[in-house]
Amino acid sequence: MPTKTLQIPTADGQADAFAAFPDQGGRHPGVLMYPDGFGIRPVLREMACDLAGHGYYVLVPNFFYRHGPAPVIELPQHIGEEARPAVFAQLMPLIEAHTTERVLRDADAYLRFLTTRPEVSAGPVAVTGYCIGGLLATRTAAAHPGQVAALAGFHAPVGAAGPDSLHRITAQIHFGHAETDLTPEALGELNQALDAAGADYTSEIYPGTVHGFTMSDTDAFNPAARQLHWDRLLLLLGRALANG
Numbered sequence: 001m002p003t004k005t006l007q008i009p010t011a012d013g014q015a016d017a018f019a020a021f022p023d024q025g026g027r028h029p030g031v032l033m034y035p036d037g038f039g040i041r042p043v044l045r046e047m048a049c050d051l052a053g054h055g056y057y058v059l060v061p062n063f064f065y066r067h068g069p070a071p072v073i074e075l076p077q078h079i080g081e082e083a084r085p086a087v088f089a090q091l092m093p094l095i096e097a098h099t100t101e102r103v104l105r106d107a108d109a110y111l112r113f114l115t116t117r118p119e120v121s122a123g124p125v126a127v128t129g130y131c132i133g134g135l136l137a138t139r140t141a142a143a144h145p146g147q148v149a150a151l152a153g154f155h156a157p158v159g160a161a162g163p164d165s166l167h168r169i170t171a172q173i174h175f176g177h178a179e180t181d182l183t184p185e186a187l188g189e190l191n192q193a194l195d196a197a198g199a200d201y202t203s204e205i206y207p208g209t210v211h212g213f214t215m216s217d218t219d220a221f222n223p224a225a226r227q228l229h230w231d232r233l234l235l236l237l238g239r240a241l242a243n244g
Contacts, residue, residue, distance in 0.1 A: 001049045008061060010109040012102070015065035017110075018045055019117075020052035027121035028057045029241040030114045032140065034133030035060055036215065037091050038079060040070035043217045054234055056241075057120045061110050063103075063136060064094050079218045095132060100139065107140040111147060124149035126171075126237055130214055134158055134175075138165060145170040150240035152233050155181055155211050155220075159190050166197040172240045173201035174232050178209045178220075202232070 002023050008015040018040050022028055031051060035044045040062050048058040062070040073090045076083045114125060127148050129137035134156020141151040142165035151171040155178040173194070177187060187205055194201045206213065206228055212220030214229050 001052055003045070003049065006059075006113075008109055008113045010065075011105045012066060015061050015063070015106065015109070016040075016069045017059055017061040017113075018048060018070075019057065019059050020045070020048040021057040021119050022052055022055055027119055028055055029123070029237070030117070030120040030125040031056045031058045031237070032110055032114055032125060032127045032137070033058050033060045034063065034127070034129030034136045034140075036129075036131035036133050036212070037095060038075060038087070038215075039064060039072055041075060041217070043215055046216075047214075050230070051233075054237075056126075056237065057114075057117060059110065059114045059117075061106070063098065063106060063133075066097075066102075067094055077217065079215075081219050098132075103136055103139050104143050107136070107143055111140070111144055115147070124241065126150035126152070126241055128152040128154075128233060129156060130154050131156055131212065135160055138169070141171045141173075142166070142168040150236050152176075152236055154214050154229050155209070157181075159186075159193070163193050163197070166193055166199065169197065169199060172236060173199055173203070174236045175201070175203040176225075176229050176232055177203070177205045178211045178213055179205050179207060180210045 004019045006017045048060050052058045064072045127137040127140045134153025138158045138161040141148040148171045152174045154176045206225045209225045210220045212218045213222040213225040
């Protein structure tokens, strides 16, 4: 699987990024994949390669690039519960500094870069993300309704984007929620907002999951739920993008 480490020009500097794409050459639909708050690391590279194997050019930006290249902080090989407090003590100031204004400026740059890659086919793209990355994906889709045809977010606080953002999204949507992140009542409220926005969506709680269930380098990892996430994501991309 061909991969590259790239530099994306942004309004505030250069964002390092990881890209994976099919090895048969040609041009492929583009997918912007936002990582979780832990950032680009082996598990995200693996997931990008897995998705690229299905016929997509996958770009994973380091959205904390203003604080340095990935990994921005030192991470243990396995991010267990014992390590999380110290890790989050370092991450929270970075997350809090990543304002909506920064998110939208960066989204412009990421999509401009993605859509001008010689390996990426013409036409709309998809955005997907994990944890905070799912919120960034949602904000990106809201800001670029004519360009983003598919939006997915997993164990992500997508509701924080707000009803106004949801109303601007024209992409087909899938949200896969962790059981510990969202009560059935909160899911109902989110889905009502999506209904009110006229969204074409699926939004569901993945049973037996905790926050971070897709990430194999954490204690939250749930293999069955990650497979469900792939099933849902590939179905969404197959419907929304002209693959191949």
